[in-house]
Amino acid sequence: MHNQWKVELSFEEDGTVTACEARLVGVRAPSLNAHAESVRSAADRPANRIGEEVAASRALDTLSRKLHAQAHGDVEDASLRPDYLIY
Numbered sequence: 001m002h003n004q005w006k007v008e009l010s011f012e013e014d015g016t017v018t019a020c021e022a023r024l025v026g027v028r029a030p031s032l033n034a035h036a037e038s039v040r041s042a043a044d045r046p047a048n049r050i051g052e053e054v055a056a057s058r059a060l061d062t063l064s065r066k067l068h069a070q071a072h073g074d075v076e077d078a079s080l081r082p083d084y085l086i087y
Helices: 048-079
Strands: 006-013 017-025 033-039
Touching: 006 048, 017 048, 033 048
Parallel strands: none
Antiparallel strands: 006 017, 017 033
16 A cells, blocks of 8 residues: 655745745645744844745644644544553
């Protein structure tokens, strides 16, 4: 069996705030997404790439936490016992 998930990142920037939307994409991928932002200080020079990196890392962290929480719930549902007894 072969299954593939991809993470899709999209960005919007207004010169100060960089927003990132991260979502799992794939035929059997869970329908999860996450949003995060980074804010450029007025004292910093403009560097879109840095804002994207920070916003992306935050969105991916949130996405990872959501996926972990969903997996815990799925384990509990499948085993009919709390996940702390399984891990």
